[in-house]
Amino acid sequence: MSATLEPSVIDGVEWVRPRPGRRAFRNDLVLAAVLAVASAGSVVLYRIAGIGDDAPWWGSALWVLGMTAPLAVRRRWPEVVAITASAAFIIGAMTETMELLFSNIALFIAIYSVGAWSRSRSRANIVRTVIVVSMFAWLFWGLITYSAMQDYLPNLGREGLLSPYVAYGLINVLTNLLYFGGAWYFGDAAYRSARARAELEQRTAELAAERERTRVQAVALERLRIARELHDVVAHHVSVIGVQAGAARRVLAKDPDAAAAALSSIESSARDAVDELHGLLGTLRGDADTGSIDLATGRAVGDGPATASTSTRCIDRIDDLVAESATSGLPVTLAIVGEPRAVSAVVDLSAYRIAQEALTNVRKHAGSAATAEVRVRWDDDAVELEVTNSGSATRSTTGRSTGTAGRADPAGGGLGLLGMRERVAAAGGTLETGPRARGGYLVRARFPLRREEVRS
Incomplete structure (x- = not known):
């Protein structure tokens, strides 16, 4: 027993x-x-x-x-x-x-x-x-x-240490041991089996609840990612359009060719904004090629990661971004230090978006006389993006958007700086922002490279 x-x-x-x-x-x-x-x-x-x-x-x-x-x-x-x-x-x-x-x-x-x-x-x-x-x-x-009692089972002799009667008694003892031991053991086994089923049902319920929480969190993260993409796309392109529209208005009567060039830049920026917004709307509809989360069901759609971007923007296209900013009237230079290497999709998109947001803030807050410099520095184990400007520190330090979405985050920055922090954190990097001692503003993001990226 x-x-x-x-x-x-x-x-x-x-x-x-x-x-x-x-x-x-x-x-x-x-x-x-x-x-x-x-x-x-x-x-x-x-x-x-x-x-x-x-x-x-x-x-x-x-x-x-x-x-x-x-x-x-x-x-x-x-x-x-x-x-x-x-x-x-x-x-x-x-x-x-x-x-x-x-x-x-x-x-x-x-x-x-x-x-x-x-x-x-x-x-x-x-x-x-x-x-x-x-x-x-x-x-x-x-x-x-x-x-x-000799008349009880008289055929079983009582003589000897192991007499027939003693053998008969041992058989009875052994039979009862097996009988009561079996009842005891199988009863406990049934109880343990029921308890194991209860534990399994409880774990199953906990897993179902965890899946539901994960689904809700995935939807929230996907909404946050899309909101961040929308902010970057709209803020950048609308900023470029605003600058070019102002330039066209000022030179329309005196220099029609310059006004036409500014309007052409506005058209290009508007087309790019429409293309990127179209991609984001495809994500919202659960486009299978984006690998995002269907917001109606909270389930992953497609084979791509949830952090995949609907945009083709990447670190290799920062030179296009610099050229676009220069065309829109912001004097900006680009310096690349070190040998470029392939990076993860998260780092690729995050570096581009941070550079885009930093240049957008320069145009919006640093003043018309400001200049900017973009540096991409490739180290042995990390890639560092640095955007500096020479504008007015009193305006450039806030980094806030002036529209209705420009509410400040608890750390003192606007949605632009908050988005930068979230992007860098998602890639496991570090972000440094703030006014420079000699004037202007600094944005420096450092992204660690994985081992396979370092080897490549």
């Missing part, structure tokens, strides 16, 4: 096996009825065979009810059922009103039910221990008592 079960604890809370449903109680009622009929038939056969025929019929009927009827509620009150069945078993044996087939089955089921359905493990162990000890005490008492 097993000793005590390991603690019945799930996540720090003692687990109690839930009560079964109505169907299980109906099955127990059917089981009790079947065993009652079978026991009654067996008693009749025993009496016909001359075993227990001295007992009254009503005594045998009461014994059958006492042995089998409690099994109808074995899962509701298992301890009471086991004690009642054990008492009926002993009384039936002492009054010779019992049969030995279905009564043993009923007693086995009763003891098994204590281990499988008791709502207290300590109470289950106590009840089963009392029953088993009582049964073995009764068995040893009978073996010792009848050993002195």
